[in-house]
Amino acid sequence: MxxxxxxxxxxxxxxxxxxxxxxxxxxxxxxEILAEIAILALLAMSLDLLAGYTGLVSLGHxxxxxCGAYAFAVFTAFWGWPPSLSMLAxxxxxxxxxxxxxxxxxxxxxxxxxxxxxxxxxxxxxLVFKTRALGGDDGLAGIPRLDxxxxxxxxxxxxxFALALILLVAVCYLLLKRLLASPYGAILVGLHDNAGxxxxxxxxxxxxxxxxxxxxxxxxGFAGTLSAQHTMFISPQLxxxxxxxxxxxxxxxxxxxxxxxxxxGAALITLLRHxxxxxxxxxxxxxxxFLIIAVMGGKNGVVGWLEAGWNALTRRGETSxxxxxxxNDAAG
Amino acid sequence: MLTDSGFWFVQLLNSLQLxxxxxxxxxxxxxxxxLMNFVNxxxxxxxxxxxxxxxxxxxxxxxxxxxxxxxxxCVMAVGALIYVLIIDRMRKAGPMKQVLVTFGxxxxxxxxxxxxxxxxxxxxxxxxxxxxxFELFGEIYPSYRLFIICVGLLVFAALYLLLEHTRLGAExxxxxxxxxxxxxxxxxxxxxxxxxxxxxxxxAGLAGVVAMPAFSAExxxxxxxxxxxxxVVVVGGLGSLKxxxxxxxxxxxxxxxxxxxxxxxxxxxxxxxxxxVLLIRPSGLFxxxx
Numbered sequence: 001m002x003x004x005x006x007x008x009x010x011x012x013x014x015x016x017x018x019x020x021x022x023x024x025x026x027x028x029x030x031x032e033i034l035a036e037i038a039i040l041a042l043l044a045m046s047l048d049l050l051a052g053y054t055g056l057v058s059l060g061h062x063x064x065x066x067c068g069a070y071a072f073a074v075f076t077a078f079w080g081w082p083p084s085l086s087m088l089a090x091x092x093x094x095x096x097x098x099x100x101x102x103x104x105x106x107x108x109x110x111x112x113x114x115x116x117x118x119x120x121x122x123x124x125x126x127l128v129f130k131t132r133a134l135g136g137d138d139g140l141a142g143i144p145r146l147d148x149x150x151x152x153x154x155x156x157x158x159x160x161f162a163l164a165l166i167l168l169v170a171v172c173y174l175l176l177k178r179l180l181a182s183p184y185g186a187i188l189v190g191l192h193d194n195a196g197x198x199x200x201x202x203x204x205x206x207x208x209x210x211x212x213x214x215x216x217x218x219x220x221g222f223a224g225t226l227s228a229q230h231t232m233f234i235s236p237q238l239x240x241x242x243x244x245x246x247x248x249x250x251x252x253x254x255x256x257x258x259x260x261x262x263x264x265g266a267a268l269i270t271l272l273r274h275x276x277x278x279x280x281x282x283x284x285x286x287x288x289x290f291l292i293i294a295v296m297g298g299k300n301g302v303v304g305w306l307e308a309g310w311n312a313l314t315r316r317g318e319t320s321x322x323x324x325x326x327x328n329d330a331a332g
Numbered sequence: 333m334l335t336d337s338g339f340w341f342v343q344l345l346n347s348l349q350l351x352x353x354x355x356x357x358x359x360x361x362x363x364x365x366x367l368m369n370f371v372n373x374x375x376x377x378x379x380x381x382x383x384x385x386x387x388x389x390x391x392x393x394x395x396x397x398x399x400x401x402x403x404x405x406c407v408m409a410v411g412a413l414i415y416v417l418i419i420d421r422m423r424k425a426g427p428m429k430q431v432l433v434t435f436g437x438x439x440x441x442x443x444x445x446x447x448x449x450x451x452x453x454x455x456x457x458x459x460x461x462x463x464x465x466f467e468l469f470g471e472i473y474p475s476y477r478l479f480i481i482c483v484g485l486l487v488f489a490a491l492y493l494l495l496e497h498t499r500l501g502a503e504x505x506x507x508x509x510x511x512x513x514x515x516x517x518x519x520x521x522x523x524x525x526x527x528x529x530x531x532x533x534x535x536a537g538l539a540g541v542v543a544m545p546a547f548s549a550e551x552x553x554x555x556x557x558x559x560x561x562x563x564v565v566v567v568g569g570l571g572s573l574k575x576x577x578x579x580x581x582x583x584x585x586x587x588x589x590x591x592x593x594x595x596x597x598x599x600x601x602x603x604x605x606x607x608x609v610l611l612i613r614p615s616g617l618f619x620x621x622x
Contacts, residue, residue: 057428057432059435104607104610104611107610107611107614108566108610108614110369110427110428111365111369111370111371111427111428111431112566114371114373114428114431115371115562115565115566116566116606116610118373118559118562119559119562119563119566119603119606120603122559123599123600123603126599127597127600130596130597131596241555242439245435245436245438245439248432248435249436252432282443282446282447283443284439284440284442284443285439285440285442285443285444285447287436287439288436288437288438288439288440288441288442288443289436289440290436291432291433291435291436291439292418292433292436292437292440295422295425295429295432295433295436296418296421296422296425296429296433298425
């Protein structure tokens with residue numbers, strides 16, 4: 001177990017280094033892609049808290065992502081609030097909405113939960129799509145970025161913005177890792193493994209599930225505020241089920257329940273989409289195929305494959321006891 | 333307008349017709365879930381496939397009745413393919429992974445349908461049976477929509493007889509009630525599941541091809557119908573024919589009358605209903621298992 005933890009930390013460090021190296025080599029377009037990867041990595045990590053660690057597979061996570069983006073846009077572009085305050089308010093608002101939604105959806109489990117989150121996510125999409133005040137299907141433009149010129153940082157420069165986002169993801173990774181190492185994190189894993197037994201131990205299961213739903217939703221909303229600042233334009237597509245699906249693919253392809261896996265998945269899927277969209281109009285087809293392969297592949301995504309390879313290398317001949325959770329993971 | 337009884341009667345017929353489409357879709361989903369704890373999220377894609385197959389068959393032969401018969405058969409074949417290639421192989425992986433795989437299938441189907449049929453709305457204009465209309469309380473109503481309602485009611489009656497009076501029906505009921513005991517008693521639950529999966533796929537295809545002349549067909553129609561269908565399944569309660577029927581009527585009525593009364597937020601009413609049912613009766617109105 002200890003070995004495995006350090007393996008994942010190494011992997012996370014390597015991922016960060018890879019992102020930083022590509023940052024030093026990236027041109028204008030590369031910076032845009034790096035920023036996109038960082039934002040989606042944050043979103044995918046937040047979903048990992050739910051789907052990977054707590055075992056609550058949500059298909060409506062994009063709605064919370066979009067909620068953060070739209071709230072940020074309304075606060076800044078409509079009401080003229082400063083971006084820093086708007087980011088905070090949008091994150092809190094999304095967390096609050098996730099708290100309310102979570103208290104309802106956690107009443108049901110398993111496949112019910114999947115269906116309900118998909119339905120409620122679509123409700124959010126439809127609501128935004130049909131609300132003229134929010135731009136409807138035209139979306140909203142004219143969203144400002146955070147102004148850090150006071151400390152000599154110009155976020156309107158694509159390179160600076162991308163670097164800031166990459167570092168932000170690294171900080172969030174460390175914070176979440178700390179959270180998951182706490183007793184609270186242990187409870188989440190316990191809920192994933194056997195919610196019934198946790199209840200028998202006297203744990204208010206639904207309250208904990210609601211709390212992580214709200215927390216994860218707040219992070220998704222935070223990622224949404226970043227996305228709004230990145231593109232400076234938002235559309236209902238942010239809330240669409242295809243976005244939820246894409247983020248889920250990132251998590252599963254990278255490895256759910258590993259925290260670093262979703263980051264790797266976000267990088268892989270984003271790169272693949274940019275490469276493939278030049279070649280084909282049918283990106284969704286490929287995404288679906290990736291999802292099916294990743295789920296049917298058995299192992300826990302890229303991180304799972306790497307770990308299996310690493311174990312084979314270090315403990316050759318030894319009967320390796322897999323005490324690791326990744327085996328029954330991948331939303332099992 | 334709002335005090336006109338003819339207008340309300342037309343809306344009532346509209347809601348019945350939507351309910352019947354939802355019923356055709358949800359009944360397959362709910363019984364499969366009851367048997368195997370498994371939900372095929374690509375069920376809506378099969379609905380779209382039924383409409384698109386139906387369109388192509390009607391275009392090629394000019395015979396809509398042939399489309400009504402052949403399209404469900406084609407969709408059933410696709411369902412069999414999904415089962416053999418994917419779902420059967422995922423047996424041991426557990427229901428959660430199976431559901432995720434079918435979620436991937438939605439993406440695949442959506443783009444495959446766009447590839448073969450394009451993204452435009454496709455409609456058949458000639459050769460539709462019951463293309464006339466009739467007058468009721470001073471309102472003109474297309475006969476074809478009445479035909480949709482009849483198809484739904486006929487399927488409900490047929491499924492009721494199948495479930496209550498045949499060996500397969502008894503096996504399905506036993507399997508939904510308690511899969512383990514049923515298989516101990518010699519019921520081949522796997523085979524029953526396969527049969528039900530095929531019937532469910534065919535019914536989804538039937539819903540698609542029957543809906544096509546009234547609403548036209550397009551690649552994205554599968555996803556937009558999936559969400560109300562899932563709501564029907566959850567509201568109605570899993571595994572039961574009665575639940576699917578009652579849920580369909582409830583959701584179909586809510587959506588149709590919501591559209592009339594508060595046009596932009598009709599679907600909100602549906603979600604409000606969903607939340608209310610979840611809060612009061614988390615297992616749905618008529619769950620098959622207590």
